[in-house]
Amino acid sequence: MGAYYNIAMYKIIDKRILADNVNEYVIEAPLAAKNAAPGQFVILRVDEQGERVPFTIADYDTEKGTVTILVQTVGATTWQLSLKQAGDCVADFVGPLGNPTDLSRYGKVLLVGGGIGGAVIHPQAKLLHSLGKAPDVVLGARTKELLLYIDEMRRYSSELFAMTDDGSYGGKGFVTDKVAELIESRVYDAVLAVGPLPMMQAVCEVTRPVGLKTIVSMNSVMVDGTGMCGCCRVTVGGERKYACVDGPEFDGHKVDFAEAGLRQGFYREQEKEHYCRIRGEVK
């Protein structure tokens, strides 16, 4: 039997601090790496008491059997993960889940990444570049330090536009400002926008009037990630869709963002409480 079957733990091969509270992990998970593709995600548990939390696949290496994820420390699970170093293990790591993004039918694509959303568009840019269809990329963040994967994105894009809220790098303003400017002056077949819900919604509002196809990646709350719990349901064009099996990418012009926002925040109070409790214990 192949060696990749009997993995009891998933080892962190490499860890890089990309910014304050943002870490990149390369994790040994051959079963998740084997069939991984851009746009898909994994679910991990840090330890035996851990929650199952989805993370977008930021990169993967089928040969080495590794999957790369970007993690922003925002709550209990991500904080516990932030304490892990290269050589440590996480208890569970399953994937690839969800459907790959298929942008192959589009000629010229504009990728838009906000904050940690850069993780999602990174493998996509890499793939499009390898197909000879290097995309234009807009990367946005609050400030210069939070612009993730900027060197990689420069390599894989035909042109890279950075935007920071404070103007510390690239243009000053939001990604939507740049998107509005670009779609005015250039011709795109599709936009893939990934980032916080309000950012994705804002991009959709910019592209809607001109009818430019805009795909967004829904980062819903999940439990199993395989279509069993229904927790990640999203209303798309009036229909109920499951982000884990129907998505995670949907036509952004049809997504009910208001509902998605409510659903995403539903467990926030409980999670905060748990986060405070476990940090209290460790201190």
Added chain:
Amino acid sequence: MPTPRNVPPFRDAEIRKRNFEEVNLGFDEETAIKEASRCLQCKNPLCRTGCPVGVNIPAFILKIRNGDFTGARDVITADNNLPSVCGRVCPQETQCESKCVLGNKFGAVAIGALERFAGDRIIGGKDLSPAEKTGKTVAVIGSGPAGLSCAADLCKHGFSVTIFEAFHTTGGVLSYGIPEFRLPKHIVRAEIASLERLGATIVTNAVIGKSLTISELKQRFDYIFLGTGAGLPSFMNIPGEGLPGVCSANEFLTRVNLMKAMDPDSATPVQRGRNVVVVGAGNVAMDAARTAMRLGADRVTIVYRRSRAEMPARKEEIEHAEEEGIELMLLTSPVEIIGNGKVEKVRLIRTELGEPDERGRRRPVDIPGSEFEMETDEVIMALGTSPNPVLTNSCPELKTDSRGVIKVDEVGRTSVPGVFAGGDAATGSATVILAMSAGKRAAKAIIEECGGAL
């Protein structure tokens, strides 16, 4: 003349409704022997015909009567690989016990309670020894009842079995679905550990159709059995179902049963509603309602559009739920969920029973003008499931019916050579024991194809 049927003691309803300890306390040795002595040891035991896996019921009962409890377990495990599970969750009242000749007059022998009693002798019972290796390999997809029973029979016949489980924990519905107070998880773990001792290899965190495809597995295994279980939870398609505070029973139960959200140390959150509405009336609805009560609800109401007679849940589960203070609101159906940012109210309509539907159950008909509103802060939809598309989408040659259920013949063969399926994935939602019997049927067919006999 036979003595009356013995009933195992139950934990007091007022106490148990606030904790997760097992409700049914099971027979002690003395009562078990007493109950076993009621069995008439029929020459042609009808009870056996009522068992989907054909357990030799009189033989194991005789062992209990003679005080050979582990021997009783061994008799059962010859046909049923999960006796302590089935003793707890099988609907015996419509299966084996419904056929018992003592039946109506004296009360059927408590076969289920005796099976559980014997099954729990897993510690000290002898492990089944695996047969000489055939050299044949089988991939079993899913570690729920169908997969486990299929794997056990194949191991017993010398097949090298690898079980692939999508979750981090094995057991399928036994782990994520059925609550601790009906089926303690240490029992499930013990049963699966005995299967591992029989030689099965278990690989968790492997989603077949994603991590590995059927065609990749076909290159490595001689046969594949698909026991992937039920799928996407159904919703009603009424306004407001997307509101926070509305969830499927699958989500609610998985958070509690699998992720241990009732434990304050668990990182997994769960909603602890004060005034909970559960929609549906099957066993899953009862489990969800009773779990909500245990999480501290003040009021739990089960809303069902038909009458008590049509409730699909086991009678015992309905009774237990009612004892625990759960209210039944029958002949009522939700039409809208209302709330500003989260669930606040549900609008309901009264129904009456009309003509029978295609399954013979009388169809509920809305009574015009009978709508009313009820306050609630959590709505749990327990309406069954539709097939999961993950596996079938990844393998287009695997034929499904119009609903997406995998098509199989009478022994479980799918449209793909060497690939079998059974359980909810191939039948739609059913019971643990029916899934187990499907797993066994497929195992038998695989063994026979390889020239063996079960």
